[in-house]
Amino acid sequence: MDSRHSPEPLQHSPNSLGDPLLPQSVRRPRQEEFREKIDKKETFEKDALTGLHGQRYLCRAIDACLAQSRKRDLTATLALLQLENFYEIRSWVGLSEADLLLTDIAQLLKTSLPKRVLLCRCHNFEFAALLLADCSVNARLITDKLKQALLSAVSPSLPRQLELKCGVGLAKLETNIPSWPVVFARARHNLSLAHHHRELPAHLVSISPDVALKQLHAALKCSELELNFQAMVKLAEDPLQHYEVRCSLSHHEQSLPTLLLFETAARNALGEKLDRRIIEQTLRRLSQDATPNRRLVVNLSHNSLVSIPFLRWLEERLSERRTFASQLIFQISETDALIAQHHLNTFCKVIEKLGCKLSLSNFGCTPKPLRYLSLVPASYVKLDTGLFRKIDVNQASLASLNSLIKELHERQISVIAPMLEQLPILPLLWQANVDFMQGNCLHQPSSSMDFEFIETRTVCLTVAK
Known part of the structure; x- marks a missing residue:
């Protein structure tokens, strides 16, 4: 690969997003509070490339938060961050350079997020962060700033014809959620809506x-x-x-x-x-x-x-x-x-x-x-x-x-x-x-599959102007 296109180390400053200013009435739980609830007999290996906890650890942490939220007031939000076109970037820069870039991205995320946020690497090119208390309340603000910081830092490291695209799906942990799969499903669903927002009719809303x-x-x-x-x-x-x-x-x-x-x-x-x-x-x-x-x-x-x-x-x-x-x-x-x-x-x-x-x-x-x-x-x-x-x-x-x-x-x-x-x-x-x-003007949905596929219909052609 041409050396001028080799990714350079990303520039970032510790805790660059800072902690948002919030009313002091919001309780700030320490990460240790839900970490203590995770089975200590279970071992959790960190991701070898980024040094972050993996998705399995995050899932246990989410379940611990859900259990705690049923006993007392606890505010938490999952942020699923997806590097949408990293496959394309990897094919351009090569595997080794892509791994270096991914390591730098992980470090940028880690140092940019408030310390109380649990950051993990999920499968493939996804990261997830568990935001608690005031960070949860300001999850959208924090993740929007994080995306901007990430895009600004990564752009100079990529070939001119490429740009990193990333999306964020947020899901609040609610007391009626049984376990972590629902939290991830809601985050992914909201990520989908960010790409293609569907306006529901009033009677459905x-x-x-x-x-x-x-x-x-x-x-x-x-x-x-x-x-x-x-x-x-x-x-x-x-x-x-x-x-x-x-x-x-x-x-x-x-x-x-x-x-x-x-x-x-x-x-x-x-x-x-x-x-x-x-x-x-x-x-x-x-x-x-x-x-x-x-x-x-x-x-x-x-x-x-x-x-x-x-x-x-x-x-x-x-x-x-x-x-x-x-x-x-x-x-x-x-x-x-x-x-x-x-x-x-x-x-x-x-x-x-x-x-x-x-x-x-x-x-x-x-x-x-x-x-x-x-x-x-x-x-x-x-x-x-x-x-x-x-x-x-x-x-x-x-x-x-x-x-x-x-x-x-x-x-x-x-x-x-x-x-x-x-x-x-x-x-x-x-x-x-x-x-x-396909449509109702041709065939209304039916419990039987008896449509006459050979049929003649005459319609007028209106030429668009």
Whole structure:
């Protein structure tokens, strides 16, 4: 590597962020208070590269804090800091230089954070900090300043064509949280929202998180979830029948909407449990129907993406059902792929080994989405609706969509346009060379897979000006 691009030691000053000024009424617990609660018979090796405690130690500390919070007032927040594009940086500077840079980053984080913060290195290129009392109250301020300090220090050490991108997900430790996996799930969920904020309709905002979680637990106790299937219509002759698997609760006035069902599951570390249930029922349905030309798209939560036990379970379920495995297309969102990218290598290897295919949904909801395709060997992408919402009134939007789809086709990736409610937009999507169309104007989700894939419809083409 060119020496002028070699990372130089990062410059930092001890405790550079300082302790924020707060009312003196906020109690300041020492780290020893929760360290004393950790089993002293259990040994915790520090990370050899950074000298920081590892994730296992942090998980025990979180559980100790949760136990203490149920007995007395204790304020704590987990901050999950992800070096989002460190894989890209490592490929440019090389492994040894990347390790040196990672060591310097760890040292910068350690000296920049207040002393009462427990900093640990998580798996791959993630760090996590447990902030207590006044640091917890000011977690957003502290982590925002930390990101700025990190980016300023790292930039001079990188090749000119690269810049470090980092994200932070915060999760407050609450008394109703059972254990550390939920805290990590909420931090990762909030990290996802930072990349793609979703505005919920007013009637969904009114549903409290506790009520939503109660309904989810009730649903998971049922022997069977309610599965529906929506056809994905290909705009060319196709011997295969594609459906997306949908899951919903029973239809009554107080029922939890599907959007909140999966949102609640993901942020409470129950997404994996819900995913397993849906996969089990889908496999039974494939066995009952015995239709080999059918392909079913099954959505996965970010809880499953980062779970080794889930991958082992999936291998056990599918290793002897290879015919069914080839009929499954697992779908993950672009934002989940981004926040879980350090776990994607293992996940994608297992999916490929089993003979399943991958689909990437909400494609285009983040800047430069094509750069992440190297991490996910997707056979399909489902476009974010923002990419084609205005193509009927904006010629530039249509041209941009054409260009994106052309590049995806060059990568042998099929393109899906979802959530279509009106027929008049279909000719424009056809003109843009979209492969599949999906939406209520074509097929309402149904408990049966009996859509007539060969059908003639006439619609008018309106040219955008």
